[in-house]
Amino acid sequence: MSDPTSPLAFITGASSGIGQALAARYAQAGWRLALVARRTTDMQAWADAQGYGPERCRVYGADVAEVDSIVAAGQACIAAQGLPDVVIANAGVSIGMDTAERDDLDVLARTLALNNTGLAATFHPFVAGMVARGSGSLVGIASVAAIRGLPGHGAYCASKAGVVAYCESLRGELRASGVKVVTLLPGYVDTPLTRQNRYGMPFLLSPEAFADRAFAAITAQTSYRVIPWQMGVAAKLLRLLPNPWFDRLLAGRPRKHRKGEGQA
Template sequence: MNRLAFITGASSGIGQALALRFHRAGYNVALVARRTTETEAWAVAQGLDAARWRVYGADVAVADSIVEAGRLCIRQQGVPDVVIANAGISIGMDTAMREDIDVMAQTFATNNIGMAATFHPFIEGMVARRSGALVGIASVAGIRGLPGHGAYCSSKAAVISYCESLRGDMRRATGRDGVRVVTLLPGYIDTPLTRENRYSMPFLMTAEAFADEAFKAIEAGMSYRVIPWQMGVVARLLRVLPNALFDKVLSGRARKHRKGEGVQGNGGS
Protein backbone atom coordinates (compact mmCIF):
# COMPACT_ATOMS: atom_id res chain seq x y z
CA MET A 1 0.00 0.00 0.00
CA ASN A 2 1.34 3.42 -0.95
CA ARG A 3 2.25 5.85 1.77
CA LEU A 4 0.42 9.19 1.80
CA ALA A 5 1.78 12.76 1.91
CA PHE A 6 -0.55 15.68 2.73
CA ILE A 7 0.89 18.95 1.40
CA THR A 8 -0.51 22.47 1.80
CA GLY A 9 0.30 25.32 -0.58
CA ALA A 10 0.32 22.82 -3.44
CA SER A 11 -0.82 25.24 -6.14
CA SER A 12 2.66 26.63 -6.89
CA GLY A 13 6.35 26.86 -6.04
CA ILE A 14 7.74 24.73 -3.24
CA GLY A 15 4.40 22.98 -2.65
CA GLN A 16 4.13 21.72 -6.22
CA ALA A 17 7.77 20.65 -6.25
CA LEU A 18 7.28 18.69 -3.02
CA ALA A 19 4.12 17.06 -4.37
CA LEU A 20 5.91 15.94 -7.52
CA ARG A 21 8.91 14.62 -5.57
CA PHE A 22 6.79 12.57 -3.18
CA HIS A 23 4.61 11.22 -5.98
CA ARG A 24 7.69 10.13 -7.93
CA ALA A 25 8.90 8.34 -4.79
CA GLY A 26 5.73 6.25 -4.79
CA TYR A 27 3.62 8.20 -2.35
CA ASN A 28 -0.04 8.98 -2.80
CA VAL A 29 -0.48 12.72 -2.43
CA ALA A 30 -3.19 14.91 -0.92
CA LEU A 31 -2.81 18.37 -2.45
CA VAL A 32 -4.26 21.30 -0.52
CA ALA A 33 -4.80 24.64 -2.21
CA ARG A 34 -7.23 27.51 -2.57
CA ARG A 35 -6.94 27.31 -6.36
CA THR A 36 -8.23 23.77 -6.77
CA THR A 37 -8.98 23.94 -10.50
CA GLU A 38 -5.44 25.09 -11.29
CA THR A 39 -3.96 22.45 -9.01
CA GLU A 40 -6.00 19.68 -10.61
CA ALA A 41 -4.96 20.87 -14.08
CA TRP A 42 -1.31 20.88 -12.99
CA ALA A 43 -1.54 17.31 -11.63
CA VAL A 44 -3.04 16.10 -14.90
CA ALA A 45 -0.44 17.97 -16.97
CA GLN A 46 2.36 16.40 -14.92
CA GLY A 47 0.98 12.95 -15.63
CA LEU A 48 0.36 12.07 -11.99
CA ASP A 49 -1.37 8.71 -11.58
CA ALA A 50 -5.06 9.63 -11.20
CA ALA A 51 -5.56 6.91 -8.58
CA ARG A 52 -2.83 8.35 -6.37
CA TRP A 53 -3.78 12.00 -5.88
CA ARG A 54 -6.64 14.13 -4.69
CA VAL A 55 -7.05 17.89 -4.33
CA TYR A 56 -8.67 19.49 -1.30
CA GLY A 57 -9.78 23.11 -1.29
CA ALA A 58 -8.92 25.08 1.83
CA ASP A 59 -7.77 28.47 3.05
CA VAL A 60 -5.01 27.80 5.58
CA ALA A 61 -5.59 31.20 7.17
CA VAL A 62 -9.05 30.01 8.26
CA ALA A 63 -8.56 27.30 10.88
CA ASP A 64 -11.89 25.56 10.34
CA SER A 65 -11.24 25.42 6.59
CA ILE A 66 -7.92 23.59 6.79
CA VAL A 67 -9.09 21.38 9.67
CA GLU A 68 -12.05 20.22 7.57
CA ALA A 69 -9.74 19.54 4.62
CA GLY A 70 -7.64 17.33 6.89
CA ARG A 71 -10.67 15.45 8.15
CA LEU A 72 -11.88 14.93 4.59
CA CYS A 73 -8.48 13.55 3.65
CA ILE A 74 -8.68 11.03 6.49
CA ARG A 75 -12.10 9.90 5.31
CA GLN A 76 -11.07 9.60 1.67
CA GLN A 77 -7.40 8.58 1.80
CA GLY A 78 -6.61 7.69 5.41
CA VAL A 79 -4.22 9.16 7.98
CA PRO A 80 -1.15 10.48 6.12
CA ASP A 81 2.37 9.25 6.75
CA VAL A 82 3.77 12.73 6.10
CA VAL A 83 2.04 16.07 6.63
CA ILE A 84 3.85 19.10 5.20
CA ALA A 85 2.62 22.50 6.39
CA ASN A 86 4.10 24.46 3.51
CA ALA A 87 1.45 27.12 2.81
CA GLY A 88 2.54 30.57 3.86
CA ILE A 89 2.80 34.20 2.86
CA SER A 90 5.64 36.69 2.80
CA ILE A 91 4.74 40.38 2.76
CA GLY A 92 6.88 43.34 3.75
CA MET A 93 5.64 45.62 6.49
CA ASP A 94 6.22 49.04 8.02
CA THR A 95 5.00 49.31 11.60
CA ALA A 96 4.37 53.04 11.08
CA MET A 97 1.60 52.16 8.62
CA ARG A 98 -1.71 51.14 10.22
CA GLU A 99 -2.66 48.81 7.37
CA ASP A 100 0.53 46.84 7.87
CA ILE A 101 -0.58 45.81 11.35
CA ASP A 102 -3.33 43.92 9.54
CA VAL A 103 -0.67 42.42 7.26
CA MET A 104 1.11 41.08 10.34
CA ALA A 105 -2.12 39.55 11.65
CA GLN A 106 -2.73 37.95 8.25
CA THR A 107 0.82 36.59 8.15
CA PHE A 108 0.54 34.96 11.58
CA ALA A 109 -2.92 33.59 10.77
CA THR A 110 -1.46 31.82 7.73
CA ASN A 111 2.10 30.94 8.74
CA ASN A 112 1.50 30.00 12.37
CA ILE A 113 -2.13 29.37 13.30
CA GLY A 114 -2.56 27.78 9.88
CA MET A 115 0.35 25.43 10.52
CA ALA A 116 -1.03 24.24 13.85
CA ALA A 117 -4.48 23.82 12.27
CA THR A 118 -2.91 21.82 9.43
CA PHE A 119 -1.37 19.35 11.87
CA HIS A 120 -4.36 19.21 14.24
CA PRO A 121 -6.64 16.68 12.43
CA PHE A 122 -3.85 14.11 12.15
CA ILE A 123 -2.36 14.14 15.65
CA GLU A 124 -4.82 11.67 17.17
CA GLY A 125 -4.48 9.14 14.33
CA MET A 126 -0.70 9.40 14.15
CA VAL A 127 -0.33 9.02 17.92
CA ALA A 128 -2.62 5.97 17.91
CA ARG A 129 -0.59 4.48 15.04
CA ARG A 130 2.68 5.62 16.70
CA SER A 131 4.16 6.74 13.40
CA GLY A 132 4.21 9.65 10.99
CA ALA A 133 6.03 12.89 10.25
CA LEU A 134 4.78 16.43 10.79
CA VAL A 135 6.88 18.81 8.69
CA GLY A 136 6.93 22.56 9.26
CA ILE A 137 8.41 24.81 6.57
CA ALA A 138 10.17 27.65 8.35
CA SER A 139 12.88 29.87 6.79
CA VAL A 140 16.42 31.07 7.37
CA ALA A 141 14.67 34.44 7.74
CA GLY A 142 13.43 33.15 11.10
CA ILE A 143 16.97 33.26 12.55
CA ARG A 144 17.32 37.06 12.74
CA GLY A 145 14.95 39.94 12.05
CA LEU A 146 15.55 41.66 8.71
CA PRO A 147 14.53 45.30 7.97
CA GLY A 148 11.10 45.47 6.35
CA HIS A 149 10.47 41.79 7.13
CA GLY A 150 9.01 42.17 10.62
CA ALA A 151 5.92 40.06 9.99
CA TYR A 152 7.63 37.32 7.97
CA CYS A 153 10.78 36.94 10.10
CA SER A 154 8.87 36.86 13.37
CA SER A 155 6.33 34.38 11.99
CA LYS A 156 9.09 32.04 10.81
CA ALA A 157 10.93 32.37 14.13
CA ALA A 158 7.65 31.31 15.73
CA VAL A 159 7.44 28.32 13.35
CA ILE A 160 10.86 27.15 14.55
CA SER A 161 9.90 27.42 18.22
CA TYR A 162 6.46 25.89 17.68
CA CYS A 163 7.89 22.85 15.87
CA GLU A 164 10.45 22.40 18.62
CA SER A 165 7.68 22.39 21.22
CA LEU A 166 5.58 20.01 19.14
CA ARG A 167 8.54 17.69 18.73
CA GLY A 168 8.75 17.35 22.51
CA ASP A 169 5.01 16.73 22.75
CA MET A 170 5.13 13.97 20.14
CA ARG A 171 8.15 12.32 21.68
CA ARG A 172 6.42 12.24 25.05
CA ALA A 173 3.26 10.82 23.46
CA THR A 174 4.81 8.18 21.18
CA GLY A 175 8.44 7.72 22.19
CA ARG A 176 11.68 8.26 20.33
CA ASP A 177 10.68 6.28 17.24
CA GLY A 178 7.04 7.40 17.07
CA VAL A 179 5.63 10.56 15.47
CA ARG A 180 8.46 12.77 14.25
CA VAL A 181 8.46 16.55 13.82
CA VAL A 182 10.74 17.93 11.11
CA THR A 183 11.64 21.62 10.83
CA LEU A 184 12.94 22.69 7.42
CA LEU A 185 14.48 26.11 6.82
CA PRO A 186 14.73 27.04 3.13
CA GLY A 187 17.13 29.70 2.04
CA TYR A 188 16.41 31.51 -1.21
CA ILE A 189 14.31 29.41 -3.58
CA ASP A 190 13.65 30.43 -7.19
CA THR A 191 9.87 30.95 -7.36
CA PRO A 192 7.59 33.68 -8.73
CA LEU A 193 7.64 35.18 -5.21
CA THR A 194 11.40 35.52 -4.84
CA ARG A 195 11.80 36.87 -8.36
CA GLU A 196 10.12 40.01 -7.04
CA ASN A 197 12.78 40.54 -4.36
CA ARG A 198 14.80 43.75 -4.57
CA TYR A 199 17.94 42.39 -2.88
CA SER A 200 20.62 39.82 -3.62
CA MET A 201 19.79 36.17 -2.93
CA PRO A 202 22.93 34.12 -2.26
CA PHE A 203 22.87 30.36 -2.88
CA LEU A 204 19.58 30.59 -4.80
CA MET A 205 18.27 27.12 -5.66
CA THR A 206 15.39 25.78 -7.71
CA ALA A 207 12.19 24.57 -6.06
CA GLU A 208 12.89 21.11 -7.48
CA ALA A 209 16.36 20.98 -5.91
CA PHE A 210 14.90 22.11 -2.59
CA ALA A 211 12.17 19.45 -2.77
CA ASP A 212 14.75 16.74 -3.38
CA GLU A 213 16.82 17.77 -0.36
CA ALA A 214 13.69 18.17 1.76
CA PHE A 215 12.53 14.68 0.79
CA LYS A 216 15.88 13.20 1.82
CA ALA A 217 15.79 15.02 5.19
CA ILE A 218 12.24 13.82 5.92
CA GLU A 219 12.99 10.23 4.91
CA ALA A 220 16.18 10.25 7.01
CA GLY A 221 14.21 11.29 10.09
CA MET A 222 16.07 14.55 10.61
CA SER A 223 14.51 16.95 13.11
CA TYR A 224 16.03 20.20 11.75
CA ARG A 225 17.65 21.04 8.43
CA VAL A 226 18.65 24.24 6.64
CA ILE A 227 18.51 23.94 2.83
CA PRO A 228 20.85 24.48 1.03
CA TRP A 229 23.69 23.60 3.39
CA GLN A 230 25.52 26.85 2.55
CA MET A 231 22.65 28.78 4.11
CA GLY A 232 23.11 26.62 7.19
CA VAL A 233 26.57 28.14 7.56
CA VAL A 234 25.04 31.61 7.10
CA ALA A 235 22.39 30.79 9.72
CA ARG A 236 25.02 29.80 12.28
CA LEU A 237 26.95 33.02 11.62
CA LEU A 238 23.80 35.11 11.96
CA ARG A 239 23.10 33.61 15.38
CA VAL A 240 26.42 34.79 16.81
CA LEU A 241 26.85 38.08 14.95
CA PRO A 242 26.90 40.99 17.45
CA ASN A 243 23.96 43.38 17.11
CA ALA A 244 26.15 46.36 16.16
CA LEU A 245 27.74 44.45 13.29
CA PHE A 246 24.46 42.84 12.23
CA ASP A 247 22.77 46.27 12.10
CA LYS A 248 25.64 47.74 10.07
CA VAL A 249 25.60 44.91 7.53
CA LEU A 250 21.84 45.18 7.04
CA SER A 251 21.57 48.98 7.13
CA GLY A 252 21.46 49.49 3.36
CA ARG A 253 19.49 46.38 2.45
CA ALA A 254 16.42 46.88 0.26
CA ARG A 255 13.09 46.23 1.97
CA LYS A 256 10.65 43.52 0.99
CA HIS A 257 7.59 44.56 -1.03
CA ARG A 258 4.69 45.76 1.10
CA LYS A 259 1.14 44.63 0.32
CA GLY A 260 0.13 45.64 -3.19
CA GLU A 261 3.71 46.18 -4.35
CA GLY A 262 4.55 42.65 -5.54
CA VAL A 263 3.76 38.94 -5.44
CA GLN A 264 2.97 37.42 -2.05
CA GLY A 265 3.18 33.71 -1.30
CA ASN A 266 5.38 30.97 0.10
CA GLY A 267 8.48 30.75 -2.04
CA GLY A 268 11.42 30.60 0.33
CA SER A 269 12.68 33.84 1.95
Protein backbone atom coordinates in the same frame (compact mmCIF):
# COMPACT_ATOMS: atom_id res chain seq x y z
CA MET B 1 -2.83 2.47 -11.11
CA SER B 2 -1.51 3.49 -7.71
CA ASP B 3 -1.35 0.91 -4.95
CA PRO B 4 -3.88 1.99 -2.28
CA THR B 5 -1.40 0.77 0.33
CA SER B 6 1.28 3.18 -0.90
CA PRO B 7 2.23 5.82 1.67
CA LEU B 8 0.34 9.09 1.58
CA ALA B 9 1.72 12.65 1.73
CA PHE B 10 -0.55 15.58 2.65
CA ILE B 11 0.95 18.85 1.39
CA THR B 12 -0.41 22.39 1.76
CA GLY B 13 0.45 25.24 -0.58
CA ALA B 14 0.82 22.68 -3.35
CA SER B 15 -0.32 24.77 -6.32
CA SER B 16 3.12 26.25 -7.07
CA GLY B 17 6.73 26.66 -5.95
CA ILE B 18 8.10 24.50 -3.16
CA GLY B 19 4.79 22.76 -2.50
CA GLN B 20 4.37 21.64 -6.10
CA ALA B 21 8.00 20.50 -6.29
CA LEU B 22 7.54 18.46 -3.11
CA ALA B 23 4.39 16.89 -4.56
CA ALA B 24 6.28 15.89 -7.70
CA ARG B 25 9.16 14.45 -5.66
CA TYR B 26 6.84 12.34 -3.50
CA ALA B 27 4.96 11.12 -6.57
CA GLN B 28 8.28 10.17 -8.17
CA ALA B 29 8.99 8.03 -5.11
CA GLY B 30 5.66 6.22 -5.53
CA TRP B 31 3.66 8.00 -2.86
CA ARG B 32 -0.01 8.93 -3.08
CA LEU B 33 -0.78 12.62 -2.76
CA ALA B 34 -3.29 14.78 -0.91
CA LEU B 35 -2.74 18.33 -2.16
CA VAL B 36 -4.20 21.44 -0.56
CA ALA B 37 -4.42 25.02 -1.80
CA ARG B 38 -6.94 27.74 -2.47
CA ARG B 39 -6.37 27.53 -6.25
CA THR B 40 -7.87 24.08 -6.73
CA THR B 41 -8.37 24.53 -10.47
CA ASP B 42 -4.68 25.19 -11.05
CA MET B 43 -3.72 22.35 -8.78
CA GLN B 44 -6.06 19.85 -10.43
CA ALA B 45 -4.85 20.93 -13.88
CA TRP B 46 -1.27 20.25 -12.78
CA ALA B 47 -2.19 16.84 -11.37
CA ASP B 48 -4.05 15.95 -14.58
CA ALA B 49 -1.07 17.04 -16.68
CA GLN B 50 1.14 14.65 -14.72
CA GLY B 51 -1.31 11.82 -15.34
CA TYR B 52 -2.22 11.47 -11.67
CA GLY B 53 -5.69 9.98 -11.44
CA PRO B 54 -7.90 10.11 -8.33
CA GLU B 55 -6.42 6.86 -7.07
CA ARG B 56 -3.01 8.57 -7.02
CA CYS B 57 -3.79 12.18 -6.17
CA ARG B 58 -6.70 14.10 -4.64
CA VAL B 59 -7.06 17.85 -4.41
CA TYR B 60 -8.62 19.66 -1.46
CA GLY B 61 -9.53 23.33 -1.43
CA ALA B 62 -8.82 25.26 1.75
CA ASP B 63 -7.72 28.63 3.07
CA VAL B 64 -5.00 27.65 5.53
CA ALA B 65 -5.44 30.97 7.36
CA GLU B 66 -8.98 29.88 8.29
CA VAL B 67 -8.81 27.19 10.97
CA ASP B 68 -12.10 25.47 10.16
CA SER B 69 -11.24 25.43 6.45
CA ILE B 70 -7.91 23.63 6.74
CA VAL B 71 -9.17 21.31 9.50
CA ALA B 72 -12.05 20.28 7.23
CA ALA B 73 -9.58 19.56 4.40
CA GLY B 74 -7.57 17.31 6.71
CA GLN B 75 -10.69 15.47 7.83
CA ALA B 76 -11.78 15.04 4.21
CA CYS B 77 -8.39 13.56 3.38
CA ILE B 78 -8.68 10.99 6.17
CA ALA B 79 -12.17 10.04 5.03
CA ALA B 80 -11.21 9.70 1.36
CA GLN B 81 -7.62 8.46 1.45
CA GLY B 82 -6.82 7.42 4.99
CA LEU B 83 -4.37 8.75 7.54
CA PRO B 84 -1.27 10.27 5.90
CA ASP B 85 2.25 9.09 6.64
CA VAL B 86 3.72 12.57 6.12
CA VAL B 87 2.01 15.94 6.58
CA ILE B 88 3.89 18.94 5.18
CA ALA B 89 2.66 22.35 6.34
CA ASN B 90 4.15 24.33 3.49
CA ALA B 91 1.54 27.03 2.81
CA GLY B 92 2.81 30.48 3.73
CA VAL B 93 2.96 34.12 2.79
CA SER B 94 5.84 36.59 2.69
CA ILE B 95 5.02 40.31 2.53
CA GLY B 96 7.06 43.25 3.77
CA MET B 97 5.70 45.50 6.49
CA ASP B 98 6.23 48.89 8.10
CA THR B 99 4.92 49.10 11.66
CA ALA B 100 4.24 52.83 11.19
CA GLU B 101 1.57 51.98 8.61
CA ARG B 102 -1.81 50.92 10.03
CA ASP B 103 -2.64 48.65 7.09
CA ASP B 104 0.53 46.69 7.70
CA LEU B 105 -0.75 45.55 11.07
CA ASP B 106 -3.39 43.66 9.11
CA VAL B 107 -0.58 42.19 7.00
CA LEU B 108 1.08 41.01 10.20
CA ALA B 109 -2.15 39.46 11.47
CA ARG B 110 -2.76 37.63 8.17
CA THR B 111 0.85 36.41 8.07
CA LEU B 112 0.67 34.99 11.57
CA ALA B 113 -2.75 33.45 10.87
CA LEU B 114 -1.42 31.62 7.82
CA ASN B 115 2.18 30.86 8.76
CA ASN B 116 1.60 29.97 12.42
CA THR B 117 -2.01 29.22 13.36
CA GLY B 118 -2.51 27.66 9.92
CA LEU B 119 0.47 25.37 10.45
CA ALA B 120 -0.89 24.11 13.77
CA ALA B 121 -4.36 23.70 12.23
CA THR B 122 -2.82 21.71 9.36
CA PHE B 123 -1.34 19.24 11.82
CA HIS B 124 -4.38 19.09 14.12
CA PRO B 125 -6.60 16.56 12.28
CA PHE B 126 -3.79 14.02 12.09
CA VAL B 127 -2.09 14.13 15.49
CA ALA B 128 -4.44 11.83 17.42
CA GLY B 129 -4.52 9.23 14.64
CA MET B 130 -0.76 9.25 14.19
CA VAL B 131 -0.22 8.89 17.92
CA ALA B 132 -2.66 5.95 18.03
CA ARG B 133 -0.85 4.36 15.08
CA GLY B 134 2.56 5.11 16.59
CA SER B 135 4.06 6.59 13.42
CA GLY B 136 4.02 9.55 11.06
CA SER B 137 5.93 12.73 10.31
CA LEU B 138 4.71 16.30 10.77
CA VAL B 139 6.83 18.71 8.73
CA GLY B 140 6.90 22.46 9.30
CA ILE B 141 8.38 24.64 6.57
CA ALA B 142 10.08 27.57 8.31
CA SER B 143 12.79 29.74 6.72
CA VAL B 144 16.38 30.76 7.26
CA ALA B 145 14.81 34.18 7.96
CA ALA B 146 13.78 32.72 11.32
CA ILE B 147 17.36 32.99 12.57
CA ARG B 148 17.69 36.81 12.58
CA GLY B 149 15.18 39.60 12.10
CA LEU B 150 15.61 41.58 8.89
CA PRO B 151 14.50 45.22 8.42
CA GLY B 152 11.18 45.40 6.61
CA HIS B 153 10.60 41.67 7.12
CA GLY B 154 9.11 41.82 10.61
CA ALA B 155 5.98 39.82 9.85
CA TYR B 156 7.79 37.10 7.92
CA CYS B 157 10.77 36.74 10.25
CA ALA B 158 8.56 36.69 13.35
CA SER B 159 6.24 34.09 11.84
CA LYS B 160 9.03 31.79 10.72
CA ALA B 161 10.80 32.06 14.08
CA GLY B 162 7.44 31.05 15.50
CA VAL B 163 7.35 27.99 13.23
CA VAL B 164 10.74 26.87 14.56
CA ALA B 165 9.72 27.34 18.20
CA TYR B 166 6.30 25.74 17.72
CA CYS B 167 7.73 22.67 15.98
CA GLU B 168 10.35 22.30 18.68
CA SER B 169 7.62 22.38 21.32
CA LEU B 170 5.51 19.87 19.40
CA ARG B 171 8.50 17.60 18.94
CA GLY B 172 8.95 17.46 22.70
CA GLU B 173 5.27 16.74 23.24
CA LEU B 174 5.30 13.84 20.79
CA ARG B 175 8.74 12.48 21.68
CA ALA B 176 7.52 9.16 23.11
CA SER B 177 4.67 8.64 20.63
CA GLY B 178 6.55 7.48 17.55
CA VAL B 179 5.41 10.59 15.65
CA LYS B 180 8.31 12.67 14.36
CA VAL B 181 8.38 16.43 13.90
CA VAL B 182 10.68 17.79 11.20
CA THR B 183 11.54 21.48 10.83
CA LEU B 184 12.94 22.60 7.47
CA LEU B 185 14.41 26.06 6.93
CA PRO B 186 14.75 26.87 3.23
CA GLY B 187 17.21 29.48 2.14
CA TYR B 188 16.47 31.19 -1.16
CA VAL B 189 14.43 29.07 -3.58
CA ASP B 190 13.47 30.27 -7.05
CA THR B 191 9.68 30.58 -6.71
CA PRO B 192 7.04 33.22 -7.53
CA LEU B 193 7.37 34.29 -3.88
CA THR B 194 11.06 35.19 -4.19
CA ARG B 195 11.31 36.48 -7.75
CA GLN B 196 10.09 39.93 -6.69
CA ASN B 197 12.84 40.34 -4.10
CA ARG B 198 14.90 43.50 -4.52
CA TYR B 199 18.11 42.10 -3.05
CA GLY B 200 20.68 39.42 -3.81
CA MET B 201 19.79 35.81 -3.05
CA PRO B 202 22.94 33.77 -2.42
CA PHE B 203 22.94 29.99 -2.83
CA LEU B 204 19.65 30.16 -4.77
CA LEU B 205 18.12 26.72 -5.36
CA SER B 206 15.60 25.54 -7.90
CA PRO B 207 12.38 24.16 -6.36
CA GLU B 208 13.35 20.71 -7.60
CA ALA B 209 16.77 20.83 -5.92
CA PHE B 210 15.15 21.94 -2.69
CA ALA B 211 12.54 19.18 -2.93
CA ASP B 212 15.21 16.51 -3.38
CA ARG B 213 17.05 17.64 -0.25
CA ALA B 214 13.84 18.10 1.72
CA PHE B 215 12.63 14.61 0.77
CA ALA B 216 15.90 13.14 2.04
CA ALA B 217 15.70 15.07 5.32
CA ILE B 218 12.07 14.07 5.92
CA THR B 219 12.76 10.43 5.06
CA ALA B 220 15.65 10.46 7.55
CA GLN B 221 13.29 12.08 10.11
CA THR B 222 15.84 14.83 10.70
CA SER B 223 14.52 17.13 13.40
CA TYR B 224 16.00 20.38 12.00
CA ARG B 225 17.64 21.14 8.67
CA VAL B 226 18.62 24.33 6.84
CA ILE B 227 18.56 23.85 3.05
CA PRO B 228 21.06 24.52 1.54
CA TRP B 229 23.54 24.02 4.37
CA GLN B 230 25.59 27.00 3.19
CA MET B 231 22.71 29.33 4.12
CA GLY B 232 22.63 27.75 7.55
CA VAL B 233 26.28 28.57 8.09
CA ALA B 234 25.78 32.15 6.87
CA ALA B 235 22.74 32.67 9.08
CA LYS B 236 24.45 31.25 12.15
CA LEU B 237 27.40 33.58 11.59
CA LEU B 238 24.97 36.51 11.39
CA ARG B 239 23.38 35.28 14.62
CA LEU B 240 26.79 35.53 16.32
CA LEU B 241 27.39 39.11 15.22
CA PRO B 242 26.95 41.71 17.98
CA ASN B 243 23.78 43.73 17.39
CA PRO B 244 25.58 47.00 16.45
CA TRP B 245 27.60 45.17 13.78
CA PHE B 246 24.55 43.35 12.47
CA ASP B 247 22.52 46.58 12.29
CA ARG B 248 25.34 48.35 10.46
CA LEU B 249 25.70 45.46 7.99
CA LEU B 250 22.02 45.63 7.04
CA ALA B 251 21.77 49.42 6.93
CA GLY B 252 20.39 50.51 3.54
CA ARG B 253 19.58 46.96 2.42
CA PRO B 254 16.57 46.88 0.09
CA ARG B 255 13.42 45.70 1.82
CA LYS B 256 10.76 43.21 0.82
CA HIS B 257 7.80 44.61 -1.09
CA ARG B 258 4.93 45.71 1.09
CA LYS B 259 1.34 44.91 0.15
CA GLY B 260 0.45 46.86 -2.98
CA GLU B 261 4.09 47.24 -4.05
CA GLY B 262 5.34 45.13 -6.92
CA GLN B 263 3.22 41.98 -7.12
CA ALA B 264 3.08 41.23 -3.37
